[in-house]
Structure formats: C-alpha cells, structure tokens
Amino acid sequence: MTLWQRIIRWLDERIGLTELVDTHLKGYRVPSEAGVFYTLGMVAVVAYAIQAVTGFVLLIYYIPHADYAFHGLQEIMRKAPFGWLFRMMHVVGSNMMVAVLFLHLFSVFFTGSYKKPRELTWLTGGLMLLFALLFCLSGYLLPWSQLSYWATTIVTAMPTAFPYLGEYVTRLLRGTEHVSGVTLNRFFALHVAILPPFLVSLMGLHVFLIRRTGISPSPFRRSEGQAGGYPLYPHFLLKGLFMVMVYLAVMFFIISFMPTLFLPAEANVPADPYKTPAHIKPGWYFLAPYQMLKLIPNKFLGIFIELLLLGVFLLWPFLDTKEERNIMRRPLLLGVFLLTLTLWILLTLWGKYS
Amino acid sequence: MKRRRFLKSMLALLGSTTLLSFLYPLLRFIAPPTGEARVERIVIPKDEVPTGGAKEVVYRETPVIIINRPGKGYIALSRVCTHLGCLVEYDGRKGRLICPCHAGVFSLDGVVLSGPPPKPLPRFSLRIEGENILIG
Incomplete structure (x- = not known):
C-alpha cells in the first residue's frame, strides 16, 4: 500500500472520505447538456479566490493613509519583487471577475434558470454581483489616484439625490464633508474586512441552494444525452477547470500585452481634491449607469430610475412567473432581453466615447 | 407563566x-x-x-471660485457641482462654469443653464474693502 493510499485510508476511517467523494462528487449528477456556460459560476469562485489571495499579498506593503497610499502603491509596482504582478493580477482580475459574473448572469437569464424553484438562487447571485461591484468601488479609492478620488466623490454623492437622509448618508460614507483620508480608511475597512465575510456567506448560501435544487437543465436540449446526467467529478469539474485555465490565460495575456487596459492615465496621477480631471470616466461596468445619469436631466429621477432597475433585476424571478423557460418560445421576453442588452452596450459605448 | 415561556421572554429581552x-x-x-x-x-x-x-481658493475646506464678471462685479461661488460633487471649471471665453463629470453647465451667477445639477452653486458672501476682496 502506497503512502498516498494509507493517507486516504486514514482519513476514510475518521471522516468517511470515500463516502463523501462518492456521494457529493461522483454521485452528484449534472445535466448532460451542461456546457461551458454552466461552469461560469465555478470560474467566478476561482476569480474571487484570486482577488482574495492577491489582495492579501498587497496588504503586506499597502499603507491606507492619504499621504502614503499612492506612492506606496507605486513602490509596490516598482520596487517590491513581483509587486507589479500581484497588483496587475488584482486590477485585471477585478474587471474580469465582473465580466464573468455578467456572463454568468446572462446565461442564467437566457436559459430561464431563475424560475421556480430557483428564485432564491437568482436573488443570492444578484446580491453577490452587487457585492462584487461594491468591492470594485471600495477598492477603486485605495490607490488614492485622481481616478480613485473623483470616482468615489461621484458615487458617495449619489445618496444626496434623496431628501432628508441623503446628505447624512453621504457624510456617513465619507466620514467628512468631502472625500478625505477618513474616507480612505473607511473604504479600506469595507474592502478588506467588512465585505469579504458577507460575500463568502452569500457564496455559501448560493452553493447550498444549487445543491438543494440541483443544476437547472437546459430548456434548449434536443437529445437526452446520458440518462440522469453526468457525474460532477470528473466530467463537470474538468470542464470547469478548463474554463479556469482560459480565464487565467486571458488574465495573463492582458497583463502582458495590454497592461493599461484598466488603468487609464488618471490612475497614475495622485489624488488632487481641488482639481477634477476632464472627462473622468468610471470603470467599464459602470459606464452605462454613468451615461444614463448624464442623459437624464434630473438628479433625483436619474438615481431613482437606476435604483428601480436594480430592484427589478434582483426581484425578476418574482415578476416573471410564467412556467415556460425556453426564451425562444417567448418573443416578448426575448425582445425585452435583447433590447436591454443592446441599450446597455450602447450606453456603455456612448459613455466611453462621449 | 410557564418556565419555558419565561425563558423565551428572558432570552428575547x-x-x-x-x-x-x-x-x-x-x-x-x-x-x-x-x-x-x-x-x-x-x-x-x-x-x-x-x-x-477668476481665482480658485479654498474656504472652510470647500473649493471656491471668485469671478470678476464683466459689468456685474465680483462673486464667490462654491466649485462643488450640485449634481454629484465634481469641481466645476471656469470657461472665461464662454462665460460659463462647466462640470467635467456629467456636463452640468452654470452661468457666472451660479444658475443652472443645462445638464442634471438640481440647484445653483452655493454663493459665499463677499465684500470689497479698499484694494482687497474679503470672504467670510
């Protein structure tokens, strides 16, 4: 008996490892038509893990203080061994994580996988997307660059659209009248200590719900494939692992050949609280709401409409209660989906080039 | 009161x-x-x-701009855009204050001319004493 087999047997006698693997990995069935789009959730988990690990590494040198944050980060990029790599992985990874979440969301919507009994799975997934965006927002300020400073100024001013409590909420977020070193400390705490446990809890709940309700079969399947689907391990996990490798390959391609893709010029200028850079733009994932705010000539209405759309998105499974999951048999829903997608792309491009 | 109910009440309290x-x-x-x-x-x-x-100053931690309007005299306005807090820029040629973030445009009196800002730029009291401009 080899050492490896002896370790397995030792664990098996204590925690029932073989039974665990047989039941939860080999015994757990995945629909036979589950293609690469089904693995996006798994890729998102790995993407978050990469953010956590690179974030921990950056914490070793990063100083959350308005006087040191920007130059400290420059030191990480230039002097700390491979500091540039970890920072770039964190920056590129954050954008790619949001992209993967968007793709995951689109595929879940397109396949009608949010329908009964999976409403809560959609809700937790939607909340996770919001938390991922909150991570991006809170992390945006930490480099204390012009881009960070003014993007945070805009976002923290949004609550002022609402009477009575709005001004207070803005000051609560900032800690002071304007974005300052106090805001940096608050956002740092949010980014590294407050948000992670919430996101991990939501992730746990999301996975739990998937395990309870099972992976949703595709409404478009033509053949039955293998009866009862394929086992999670090795079939589906290997497919997922392949997609993780694709994710990593794209990440390292961007870091190597397009390093400024997510770091515009304003990201390399230290924050100046008395000078708003011309044509400051948020991250690509916020360009559509940014352009909407520009187009709607009323502050309250603009922000109210965005919050309303957010509410509709989160509660969509409770609004669309028809049983038919195949979107191709629902031309109205297909039209709304394509229109929303087109509008979102158009607003994003308009925001980018306006 | 039964013991179990009492315990529940105490637990809640x-x-x-x-x-x-x-x-x-x-x-x-x-x-x-x-x-x-x-x-x-x-x-x-x-x-x-x-x-x-125009001249940009900081008054009570708020960025302020003092403008000498042709035919109208001096005015001190907050540079903080009432839309989402970016700092407006003075365009002397057009006689406008323009927000670079969401394209809000204000007159030199601080009044909203176009764009999403909901209210005028706050005005600071200003007076002239001899050869000086005083704010505050």
Missing part, C-alpha cells in the same frame, strides 16, 4: 438588550463627526482677479 448595547455604540462610532463652525476669512488683492478673470 437579554438578546435585544445585548444587540442594542452593541448597535448604539457602533452607530455612534461610525457616524460622521458634526461640523464645527469655524471663523475663517480670506483676503485676496483685487488685481489678482481682473475683469473676466
């Missing part, structure tokens, strides 16, 4: 007390400090702001 005892200090801890009214005065020589020109 002690639980709420503990929660409130934690939440109140927490909310006080993260609440923004109340602003202290400070007396501050800025003095700028008039010749630093020629007719049609």
